[in-house]
Amino acid sequence: MIHVDNLQKQFGETHVLRGISCDIKPQEVVCIIGPSGSGKSTFLRCLNALEKPDGGEVSVNGFDVHNPKTNLNKMRESVGMVFQRFNLFPHMTVLDNLIMAPMSIKGMSRADALKRAEILLDKVGLLDKIDAWPASLSGGQQQRV
Structure with missing residues (x-):
């Protein structure tokens, strides 16, 4: 289960995420669509603690994602993310x-x-x-x- 409540993120004067709230149930398929620069990747990065939001709450499978005491490695054992850039190590098969x-x-x-x-x-x-x-x-x- 993913729970997002009033997620906020700014880059300088640009307010990218403005109070996003949603609940995504296990096995539910959700598509995030929008024009380039609308915050889709920023939203996903906030869900996986790759980006620190300026406000709001995110929990994934019961883990408070942005709590400093949360064991992110443990959370990420059950969360997958496919990056836009594949980031394979070029020197490895x-x-x-x-x-x-x-x-x-x-x-x-x-x-x-x-x-x-x-x-x-x-x-x-x-x-x-x-x-x-x-x-x-x-x-x-x-x-x-």
Whole structure:
């Protein structure tokens, strides 16, 4: 569950988010649309504590996102975000990009991380790209990775 109450964000004199409130239930699909510069990415970044709002409240799965005492790593274990820029490590293969976080953050074994990576790549039709370098992939393929 995502709960947002009166979310505010300004960049200098530009008031980007003006009192946004919403509740998003588990399994609910929500689309955020608007013109370039209207605050869509800023809103999403506030939901994942990648941006600090100037006011309002955000809770995700019971975590008070902007409370300094909140364990953001624990919250982010159940929250995913696909960035506009894919930010794959260019010096690492698709496989290495996929297994790094589960191994270093979650302590998953290499064998388990490999098995999970293969399942996920198969699910998005990219299992044949497991040993490819990011530069050899299209933008859409990079985003799926």
